[in-house]
Amino acid sequence: MGGFIHEAGIIDADYQQKNKIFYEQYEMGKQDNIAFLKFCLEPLTRYSRSELDDFHQQFMKQKIEPIFLDKYQNAVDRHKEYGDTVLVKTATNSFAAAPIVRAYGIEHLLTTEPEVESVLFTGNYFGTPCFQSGKIDNLMSWLEQNDETLDGSTFYSNSHNDLPMLKLVENPVAVNADPILRKTAQENGWRILDWM
Numbered sequence: 001m002g003g004f005i006h007e008a009g010i011i012d013a014d015y016q017q018k019n020k021i022f023y024e025q026y027e028m029g030k031q032d033n034i035a036f037l038k039f040c041l042e043p044l045t046r047y048s049r050s051e052l053d054d055f056h057q058q059f060m061k062q063k064i065e066p067i068f069l070d071k072y073q074n075a076v077d078r079h080k081e082y083g084d085t086v087l088v089k090t091a092t093n094s095f096a097a098a099p100i101v102r103a104y105g106i107e108h109l110l111t112t113e114p115e116v117e118s119v120l121f122t123g124n125y126f127g128t129p130c131f132q133s134g135k136i137d138n139l140m141s142w143l144e145q146n147d148e149t150l151d152g153s154t155f156y157s158n159s160h161n162d163l164p165m166l167k168l169v170e171n172p173v174a175v176n177a178d179p180i181l182r183k184t185a186q187e188n189g190w191r192i193l194d195w196m
Contacts, residue, residue, distance in 0.1 A: 015043070027178065029161060033091070033131040040093060041114050044121035052121075056099055064100055071195040075156070076104050085148055089139060089165070091131045095121070110138045135165055156193075160184065 022039065025031040044052060079086050087108040088101045094111045101109045112131075115124040128134045143149060154171035155162070160180035166172035174185035175193045185192050 026159075026161065029180075033129060033134075037091075037093070037112060037125060037129055037131075038123065040096075041121065041123050041125060044095060044114060045123040049119050049121075052095065056095070060099055060103070064103065068103070069195060073104060076106060079154070080105075084152075084154075085146075087139075087142070089130060089135045091129070091135075093125070108142075110135070110142055132161055133164060135162070136168065139165075157181065166190070 018039065022031055022036045026036070047055070076086055085108065086106050087110060088097070088106055089110045090097050092111060093114050094109065095114055097111050098109055110130055112125055112129045112134075113127050115122045115126050128137050130138050150169055152171075153169040154173060155165055155169040156173045156175045157166055158174070158176045158178060158181065160178055163181070163184060166174075166181075171191070172185070172188075173191045173193060174181050175195055177185060177192060182192065184190075
């Protein structure tokens with residue numbers, strides 16, 4: 001979403017440069033997740049909710065719909081046909097992620113929740129951020145609350161930052177994997193998919 005909000009003039013070039021640095025740190029597994037989270041949430045404080053919703057509709061139309069892949073949708077549909085509970089866990093905040101998840105027909109989403117006061121975003125968050133071990137913490141709470149288990153579970157990821165989660169499930173799958181994840185998947189005999 002960073003590229004879109006820069007193109008739309010929502011953020012300036014300095015913000016985009018900082019975003020690039022955070023991404024480089026993420027790829028190396030050295031990102032300060034809380035600093036990045038607050039960095040991502042700050043632009044939400046600059047606009048009304050209706051303006052933000054308009055921006056997101058533009059983002060969906062210009063950036064998401066053109067790359068909406070049948071392979072992803074087919075995987076979601078196949079799991080549903082098998083009776084699986086389909087859940088997305090992402091570090092992306094819920095404002096950005098929820099419309100995309102809904103577009104794939106996925107009902108359940110675990111993500112970082114931005115704090116809202118009087119329908120406006122504050123720039124803060126509440127709960128446990130959904131990063132690395134936080135993904136597992138949030139998942140375990142969700143499983144308990146929804147009387148679900150990880151029996152027969154499958155987890156898809158493209159990032160080595162998700163290795164703790166991949167090692168937890170029965171069927172780890174590396175999709176469009178970064179080099180570290182691809183190497184780990186090969187060493188462990190995990191399924192590797194290239195969906196581009």
